[in-house]
Amino acid sequence: MTRISFTATAALLAFACAATDAFAHAQLEKAAPPVGGTVASPTEIRLEFSEGVEPHFSGVTLTSAGGASVPLGAAKTEASNPAVLIVPITKALTAGAYTVHWHAVSVDTHHTQGTFQFTVKP
Amino acid sequence: MSLLPIRLAAGSLACAFVAGGSVAADAHAVCGDRIFPATLAIDDPGVTDELTLPTAQWLPQNSGGVGELDVSGSWAKTIFPNLTLSAGTGPTWLHGPDGFGWDAIDTELKYQFMCIPGLEFMASLGFDVSWGGSATGAQTSAPNMYSPVLDVGLGFGALPTSMNYLRPFAITGEISTTTPGEAVWNGDQFATSFNWGFTLQYSLPYFNSHVGEIGNDFVKHLIPTVEFAFSTPTANAASGTWGTTGTVQPGIVYMADKWQLAVEAVIPVNGASGHGAGVVASLDLFLDDIFPDSIGKPIFSQSLPMFTGARE
Numbered sequence: 289m290t291r292i293s294f295t296a297t298a299a300l301l302a303f304a305c306a307a308t309d310a311f312a313h314a315q316l317e318k319a320a321p322p323v324g325g326t327v328a329s330p331t332e333i334r335l336e337f338s339e340g341v342e343p344h345f346s347g348v349t350l351t352s353a354g355g356a357s358v359p360l361g362a363a364k365t366e367a368s369n370p371a372v373l374i375v376p377i378t379k380a381l382t383a384g385a386y387t388v389h390w391h392a393v394s395v396d397t398h399h400t401q402g403t404f405q406f407t408v409k410p
Numbered sequence: 411m412s413l414l415p416i417r418l419a420a421g422s423l424a425c426a427f428v429a430g431g432s433v434a435a436d437a438h439a440v441c442g443d444r445i446f447p448a449t450l451a452i453d454d455p456g457v458t459d460e461l462t463l464p465t466a467q468w469l470p471q472n473s474g475g476v477g478e479l480d481v482s483g484s485w486a487k488t489i490f491p492n493l494t495l496s497a498g499t500g501p502t503w504l505h506g507p508d509g510f511g512w513d514a515i516d517t518e519l520k521y522q523f524m525c526i527p528g529l530e531f532m533a534s535l536g537f538d539v540s541w542g543g544s545a546t547g548a549q550t551s552a553p554n555m556y557s558p559v560l561d562v563g564l565g566f567g568a569l570p571t572s573m574n575y576l577r578p579f580a581i582t583g584e585i586s587t588t589t590p591g592e593a594v595w596n597g598d599q600f601a602t603s604f605n606w607g608f609t610l611q612y613s614l615p616y617f618n619s620h621v622g623e624i625g626n627d628f629v630k631h632l633i634p635t636v637e638f639a640f641s642t643p644t645a646n647a648a649s650g651t652w653g654t655t656g657t658v659q660p661g662i663v664y665m666a667d668k669w670q671l672a673v674e675a676v677i678p679v680n681g682a683s684g685h686g687a688g689v690v691a692s693l694d695l696f697l698d699d700i701f702p703d704s705i706g707k708p709i710f711s712q713s714l715p716m717f718t719g720a721r722e
Contacts, residue, residue: 313440313699315667316619317630324574324622338667387571398699401527402443402619405571 314339314371314394321406329381329408332374333360335390340370345393348375353385370395383410442527443620444565444580445613447663448694450674451639452584452607455532455563457494457522459697459706460486464500469676469688473655477505482513488698488708492522492716504548511547514540518559526719530565530580542591551598554591557605559584565613567620578616583608593646601647607639607656615665633663637674655683659690668699 314337321327333348343365350358361376373392386408391401439446439456446454450465463483472478484498499515520536536559542552563582571577584607590600614624614632624630640656661674673691678684697706 313445313667315445315615318623319619322623323619398702400440403567404620 313398313400314341314392315400316390316392316402316404319388319404323404324406326407326409330377332376333388335373335375335392336369337371337373337392337394339394341365341373341392341394343373346373347391348373349389350377351387351389352382353387358386381408383408439522439532439563441525441532441563442530442565443567443616444530444563445615445665446532446563446565446580446582447611447613447633447635447665447670448672448692449582449609449611449635449637449663450661450672450690450692451637451657451659452582452609453536453559453561454582455522455534455561456525457488457492457520457534458486459488459494459701459708461695461697462486462498462692463695465690465692467676467688467690469684470686472504472684473678473682474504475685476509479503480513484516486520487705490710491708491713493714494518494520496520499544502549509548511549512545513549514542514545514552514555516540520559520561521714522716523714524717526717528568528719530567531563533560533562535560538586542595551596552590553595553600555588555600556591557586557588559586565616567616574621577620578613580611580613580616581608582611587644588641590646599646599648601643601651602645603641603643603647605639605641607637609635609637611635611663628664631665633665634661635663635672635674636660640679651682653680653682655680657683661690668696670694670696 316335317338318336320334321330333350343363347363348360350360352358358381359378361378363373363375366372366374385405387403387405389403391399393399439454439458441456446456448454465482467480469478480500480502482498482500484496486494486496488494495517497515497517499513501510501512503510516538518536518538520534522532522534524533538557538559540555542554545552561582561584564580566579567577569577586605587602588605589602593600612634614630618624618630637659640654642654643652656679658677658679659674661672663670663672671693676688676690700706
């Protein structure tokens with residue numbers, strides 16, 4: 289590797305790290321209920337992304353194992369962390385498997401989506 | 411884009427993404443739930459703004475029988491959201507006297523014409539040109555090389571959740587033909603060849619967000635990958651060079667939000683492809699994520715026609 293390559297790479301990495309106003313595709317880092325997890329009936333779905341998201345263009349649907357749609361409240365981001373999207377579950381969930389479909393638009397308008405399941409224990 | 415290598419060995423076939431040439435990793439791609447990483451031997455099926463710098467490859471003994479070090483860089487720029495123009499080049503050192511040269515500049519126009527989100531399936535067509543006259547030193551002995559390319563990718567996310575542990579898998583594939591602008595150049599014979607290969611990937615980021623939570627922050631960004639890249643002469647090959655050459659490249663990709671780092675072993679499939687395992691590594695910077703409002707966005711915002719599978 290040449291000295292030029294090292295210098296150029298270092299400069300570009302510095303750009304990447306210093307570009308604090310830039311955002312990437314919002315990827316799901318962590319969820320509650322957890323991806324694939326088993327929990328007591330949750331009161332909200334909490335999705336933690338790798339980047340800040342726009343709540344007005346992001347959202348969640350929740351369906352039961354039978355395909356019935358579960359009513360949810362309006363999505364909002366956590367006041368202290370715009371990378372966390374919170375969606376209230378407006379009624380208690382019965383035991384069984386549920387599927388979360390989420391879509392997110394990061395603040396630079398990149399779109400991502402995903403699906404995961406969790407189970408509510410009896 | 412594939413940086414099509416121009417090999418010094420006189421009379422040899424002179425193309426393709428096989429062992430013993432300069433290399434370039436290419437853009438990551440998003441379709442539905444799937445993010446295909448940039449892979450090193452087989453191009454991914456998407457287009458985006460991306461800077462690959464550097465890609466470095468070391469081979470203990472290339473197909474010409476000498477040690478080789480390649481360093482290259484490439485830049486892909488979106489003209490439309492689903493059309494990019496990319497360019498790349500870099501130096502090559504061959505072990506021995508007069509072994510240094512700058513590879514030919516390689517350009518590719520690439521059109522992503524399909525993304526079916528629900529199937530995590532995408533495809534693109536490209537036209538790659540290796541500009542022989544732009545090479546220097548030991549790399550000058552080749553004409554222009556022209557390669558139409560088809561790239562496809564399929565994630566396994568559409569599998570039923572009863573097969574959850576298979577859903578992070580994905581495959582990508584690439585076929586192309588490479589035709590020299592001149593069949594004989596400076597007394598050397600250049601073959602037309604059929605290039606083909608595929609990758610098999612297991613995405614732990616996908617596992618973490620679709621199958622089950624991974625507690626370790628490092629592990630959940632890894633994508634174990636194995637690539638298979640081959641080239642078969644189809645016309646005008648010099649005597650003794652008609653066989654298929656290629657490499658198998660097991661490795662791993664670390665995918666962060668704005669960059670990725672990939673490292674792979676380069677294992678030749680036969681003696682005509684080289685001897686001994688080499689190594690290749692590449693750093694990709696996702697310019698669409700780093701500079702979304704300037705050099706990382708398409709020049710024109712309207713996409714060219716793309717099949718999505720959606721009903722009108």
